[in-house]
Amino acid sequence: MTDTPPLSLKVPQPECRPGDTPDFSGIEIPAAGTVRRPAVDEQAEAMRDLAFTIIRVMDDEGAAQGDWAGSLTDDEIAQGLRDMMTLRIYDNRMMTAQRQGKTSFYMQHLGEEAISCAFQRALQKGDMNFPTYRQAGLLIASGYPMETMMCQVFSNEADPLHGRQLPVMYSSKEHGYFTISGNLATQYIQAVGWSMASAIKGDTKIAASWIGDGSTSENDFHAALVFASTYTAPVVLNVVNNQWAISTFQGIARGGAHTFASRGHGFGIPSLRVDGNDYLAVHAVAKWAVERARRNLGPTLIEHVTYRAGGHSTSDDPSAYRPKSESEAWPLGDPIDRVKKYLIGKGVWTEERHKQAEAEITDRVIECQKRAEAIGTLNSGHVPSPRDMFEDVYAEMPPHLVRQRHEVGY
Amino acid sequence: MTQMTMIAAIQNAHDLAMARDENVVVFGEDVGYFGGVFRCTAGLQQKYGSSRCFDAPISELGIVGAGIGMAAYGLKPVVEVQFADYMYPAYDQIVSEAARLRYRSGGEFTCPIVVRMPTGGGIWGGQTHSQSPEALFTHVAGLKTVIPSNPQDAKGLLLAAIADPDPVIFLEPKRLYNGPFDGHHDRPVRPWKTHPLGEVDPGYYEVPLGKAAVVRAGQELSIVTYGTMVHVAIAAAEETGIDAEVIDLRTLIPLDTETVMASVQKTGRCLVLHEATLTSGFGAELAAQIQAECFYHLEAPVLRVAGWDTPYPHAQEWAYFPGPDRVGRNMLKLMEA
Ligand SMILES: Cc1ncc(C[n+]2csc(CCOP(=O)(O)OP(=O)(O)O)c2C)c(N)n1
Numbered sequence: 001m002t003d004t005p006p007l008s009l010k011v012p013q014p015e016c017r018p019g020d021t022p023d024f025s026g027i028e029i030p031a032a033g034t035v036r037r038p039a040v041d042e043q044a045e046a047m048r049d050l051a052f053t054i055i056r057v058m059d060d061e062g063a064a065q066g067d068w069a070g071s072l073t074d075d076e077i078a079q080g081l082r083d084m085m086t087l088r089i090y091d092n093r094m095m096t097a098q099r100q101g102k103t104s105f106y107m108q109h110l111g112e113e114a115i116s117c118a119f120q121r122a123l124q125k126g127d128m129n130f131p132t133y134r135q136a137g138l139l140i141a142s143g144y145p146m147e148t149m150m151c152q153v154f155s156n157e158a159d160p161l162h163g164r165q166l167p168v169m170y171s172s173k174e175h176g177y178f179t180i181s182g183n184l185a186t187q188y189i190q191a192v193g194w195s196m197a198s199a200i201k202g203d204t205k206i207a208a209s210w211i212g213d214g215s216t217s218e219n220d221f222h223a224a225l226v227f228a229s230t231y232t233a234p235v236v237l238n239v240v241n242n243q244w245a246i247s248t249f250q251g252i253a254r255g256g257a258h259t260f261a262s263r264g265h266g267f268g269i270p271s272l273r274v275d276g277n278d279y280l281a282v283h284a285v286a287k288w289a290v291e292r293a294r295r296n297l298g299p300t301l302i303e304h305v306t307y308r309a310g311g312h313s314t315s316d317d318p319s320a321y322r323p324k325s326e327s328e329a330w331p332l333g334d335p336i337d338r339v340k341k342y343l344i345g346k347g348v349w350t351e352e353r354h355k356q357a358e359a360e361i362t363d364r365v366i367e368c369q370k371r372a373e374a375i376g377t378l379n380s381g382h383v384p385s386p387r388d389m390f391e392d393v394y395a396e397m398p399p400h401l402v403r404q405r406h407e408v409g410y
Numbered sequence: 411m412t413q414m415t416m417i418a419a420i421q422n423a424h425d426l427a428m429a430r431d432e433n434v435v436v437f438g439e440d441v442g443y444f445g446g447v448f449r450c451t452a453g454l455q456q457k458y459g460s461s462r463c464f465d466a467p468i469s470e471l472g473i474v475g476a477g478i479g480m481a482a483y484g485l486k487p488v489v490e491v492q493f494a495d496y497m498y499p500a501y502d503q504i505v506s507e508a509a510r511l512r513y514r515s516g517g518e519f520t521c522p523i524v525v526r527m528p529t530g531g532g533i534w535g536g537q538t539h540s541q542s543p544e545a546l547f548t549h550v551a552g553l554k555t556v557i558p559s560n561p562q563d564a565k566g567l568l569l570a571a572i573a574d575p576d577p578v579i580f581l582e583p584k585r586l587y588n589g590p591f592d593g594h595h596d597r598p599v600r601p602w603k604t605h606p607l608g609e610v611d612p613g614y615y616e617v618p619l620g621k622a623a624v625v626r627a628g629q630e631l632s633i634v635t636y637g638t639m640v641h642v643a644i645a646a647a648e649e650t651g652i653d654a655e656v657i658d659l660r661t662l663i664p665l666d667t668e669t670v671m672a673s674v675q676k677t678g679r680c681l682v683l684h685e686a687t688l689t690s691g692f693g694a695e696l697a698a699q700i701q702a703e704c705f706y707h708l709e710a711p712v713l714r715v716a717g718w719d720t721p722y723p724h725a726q727e728w729a730y731f732p733g734p735d736r737v738g739r740n741m742l743k744l745m746e747a
C-alpha cells in the first residue's frame with residue numbers, strides 16, 4: 001500500500017496557439033546597455049549571470065547604450081544595414097521565384113537577418129562557419145557573389161554544386177562557409193573539430209558553429225559542448241533561438257532549463273544571451289567571443305534570441321500552429337527597422353536615403369537574378385547534366401560508377 | 411468503404427489502434443499539435459490527449475531510445491522519424507537495442523515498437539529527403555521491415571505492425587502519399603480518391619506481415635518490387651506490352667518467398683526493382699535467393715534495376731530515379747536474353 005499519487009506525464013505547451021492572443025510577457029527583457037561586458041579572460045563561473053539575461057545595445061529610441069556599444073563605426077553599421085536589406089530583398093525574390101516554379105524549395109530569414117550579417121563582420125578571412133540553412137547573411141556579408149547564390153538556388157548549369165544539393169544548401173570554402181547538411185546539427189561538432197585542427201597545427205584560425213533552438217536536442221550538440229570544453233577549442237558556439245522548430249515551440253528543446261545559453265554551464269563554457277534583433281549587440285558579442293577563441297581562451301556559447309517571422313520553409317504554413325499576429329507581438333522588434341532608426345538618430349541616414357538604398361539594392365538583386373535566370377532555372381531545363389551526378393562520389397570514379405554513367409548515356 | 415489517401419489511411423490506423431489499446435502512444439517531431447509534417451498523425455493529440463500523442467525534441471536517438479524504454483515497460487510506441495534520411499542518429503538504438511532486447515534477455519524484455527518513416531524520392535527533396543535505407547534494416551537480425559504501396563495496405567500493415575510483438579520498421583513511400591505515382595513525373599498523378607486501392611475499409615483490419623501481393627498477373631516475366639516502384643513496374647508492363655507479373659512484397663522481412671518463387675518458376679524471367687542504390691541493396695538478397703530457388707526455371711540471369719550508386723541528387727532527380735523507361739528497357743533486354 002502506498003499513498004503516493006499516480007505519476008502523470010508532463011508535456012510542455014506553448015503560451016499560445018492559433019486563435020489565442022500572442023503573449024511574450026514571459027521573456028524578461030532588460031533595458032539596453034544594462035548588462036555588463038566582462039573581460040574576455042574572465043572565468044566562466046564568474047559570468048553565469050550572462051546566460052540568464054539579454055545583452056542589448058540599441059534602446060527603443062535607437063540610441064546605443066552601455067559597455068557593449070562601440071564595436072562598429074557608423075559607416076560599418078550603415079554597411080550592416082545594407083547587408084540585412086540585401087538579404088531580405090534576396091529572400092523575397094527567391095520566395096517568389098519558388099512560387100513561380102523556378103526552383104523547388106526555399107528558406108527565408110525574415111526577422112533573423114541581423115544575426116548572420118553581424119556575426120560575419122566579426123570574423124577574419126580563414127575562419128570557418130559551420131552554418132545551418134538560415135545563415136545566408138554570412139555569405140552576403142562576406143561578399144559572396146549573389147548571382148552564384150541564385151545559380152545554386154536555381155540548380156542551373158552555373159551552380160557550383162552541380163545541381164546536387166537542395167536550394168539554399170550553399171558551400172564556399174573561400175568565404176568561410178562550410179557545406180550545408182540537411183541533417184540537422186551534424187555541423188556543430190565538426191566546427192569544434194575544425195577549430196581543434198587549427199590549434200593542432202598552430203594556426204590562428206577559429207571556427208563558428210551554428211544551430212537552431214530545436215536542433216540543440218540532437219546528440220551532436222552535446223558532443224560539441226563536451227569536446228569544446230575538454231580541449232578548450234577555439235570555437236564560437238551559436239544557438240539561434242527563433243522560438244520555433246517548424247511547428248514545435250522552443251520549450252520542447254529547452255525543457256527544464258531556463259535558457260539555451262545555460263546549457264553551456266554544465267560544460268564550464270562561458271555562455272551569453274544576446275538580442276538577436278540588435279545588429280550592434282550581435283556584433284559586439286560576436287567580437288568578444290571571437291577574441292576569446294583567437295586568444296586561445298576557449299569556446300563561448302551564444303544564444304541569439306530572435307523570432308522566425310516567416311514560415312519554416314516554402315513547404316510550411318505557420319498559421320496552422322501559431323497565432324498569425326505572433327510575429328507583430330514579438331517584443332524585440334525588426335532588426336532592419338532598429339538599425340535604420342539608430343542611423344537616422346545619429347544623423348547619418350534619412351528616410352529618403354533608406355528608400356534610395358532599397359531601390360538600389362532591389363535593382364542590383366534583380367540584375368543578378370536576370371543573369372542567373374538567363375543561365376537557367378530548375379524548370380527551364382538548363383540544369384546540370386546527369387553526368388555530374390556521378391562525379392565527386394569518390395575522388396576517382398570506380399568502375400561500377402563508370403558503367404552506370406555509361407548506362408545513362410554519358 | 412471510404413476513399414482515403416495514404417496519409418488518411420495511416421492516420422486512421424493510428425486512430426483505431428489508439429482507440430483499441432490505451433498502451434499505444436504516438437510521438438515524434440511535430441507529430442503532436444500539428445499532426446506531423448505530412449499530417450499522418452493529425453488530430454490524435456486533440457482526441458487522445460498530450461500524454462498519448464506528443465511532440466518530441468529533435469533527437470531521433472531520443473525518440474527511438476525513449477520508445478524502446480516505453481516498449482520494454484509494456485507500452486506500444488508508434489514513433490515517427492520525420493524522414494528516413496534522419497534515422498541515422500537512431501541507428502544504434504535500432505540495431506543494437508530494439509532488434510536485440512528479446513534475444514539478449516532470453517525473452518524477458520521485448521520491444522514491440524513501430525518506427526515509421528517516410529522514404530524514397532520523387533519530390534525534389536535532394537539527398538536528405540529522398541533516401542531509401544531499407545537494406546540498412548533488412549540486414550539486421552531482429553527487425554521486421556514493411557513498405558506499403560497503397561492506402562488499403564498501408565492501413566492494414568500498420569495495424570499489423572502495431573499488433574506485432576517485435577520491432578517493426580515501417581517505411582512510407584512519401585511519393586505515394588497522395589496518389590499512385592508511376593514515375594511519369596511530367597504527368598499529373600491520379601489521386602487516391604479516384605483509385606480502387608484508395609477505397610479503404612473504415613474498420614479495424616490487418617494485412618498480415620510477411621505476405622506479398624501479386625498486383626498484376628502475367629506469364630512472361632516477373633517483376634519483384636515494393637513501394638513506389640510497384641506503380642512504376644505496372645506502368646512499364648503496360649507500356650512495353652510485355653506480359654509481366656508484378657509482385658509487391660509489402661514486407662521485406664519476413665519475406666514471402668513462396669509467392670516470389672512461384673511467380674519466377676512460372677515465368678522463368680525475373681527483374682528485381684528498387685529505388686534504393688543498387689550495390690548491397692535488398693535486390694541483391696532477392697536475386698541471391700531467387701537464383702538459388704529457381705535456377706532450373708530461369709531462362710536468363712536475374713536482372714536488377716535500382717537507383718544509381720550515388721547520393722540522391724536534386725536537379726538530376728529524374729535521371730537518378732528508375733522510372734518506367736529505364737525499367738521498360740531492362741524488361742526488353744531481359745526478354746531478349
Ligand atoms: C536529423 C534531422 N532531423 C529532422 C530534420 C527535419 N527538420 C528540418 S528543419 C527542422 C526544424 C529545425 O528547427 P531549429 O533547429 O529550431 O531551426 P530553425 O528552422 O528554426 O532555424 C526539422 C525538424 C532534419 N533536417 N534533420
Ligand SMILES: [Mg+2]
Nearest residue numbers: 212213244245
Ligand atoms: Mg528554431
